[in-house]
Amino acid sequence: MNNFLSSALTAADAFLCVLVVIAACDYLRKVRPIDQPLLSAAFYMVAIGAFGAFVTAIQGHWVNPFGVMLHAGVVAYAWARRAHVFG
Template sequence: MNIILVSVDALLCALVMTAAVEYLRKIRPVDQPLLSLSFYLVAIAAFGSFVEALHGQCVSSFTVMLHAGVVLYAWARRDYVFQQILR
């Protein structure tokens, strides 16, 4: 069960990281500094979590749900981010 959670978490972290970086590429940090800062923090945290998942770190099911929630938010509110990924 843990290997499934680690695999799903690694995939979700990669999606979160890609969505955050793609969103940051589209906006100007000067126009929306707080939103930009939050997406920078999300991208850095997703990368760190991705690296830990690759090293086999134990993953909590709550962490997987958190990452899934961020991906669903990005998909629902910023659907153009995933249009480039899915092509």
């Protein structure tokens, strides 16, 4: 049962990391880095970090449940603010 839970967390984290990368890249597509350099740098770091977390999750490293919660929070924030970003 514990192995199943670990595999489920790894799969959920990998999926959420992909969503975070997509959301960050989509935001960066809409924003000019010259206009908002700090926010753009933050989203670049989020995209790079989420991609790195995705790679480590795929390689089979142990997934921290709080990291999964963090990625879920970023995805929820991006989903809730999508009208503001694309408006």
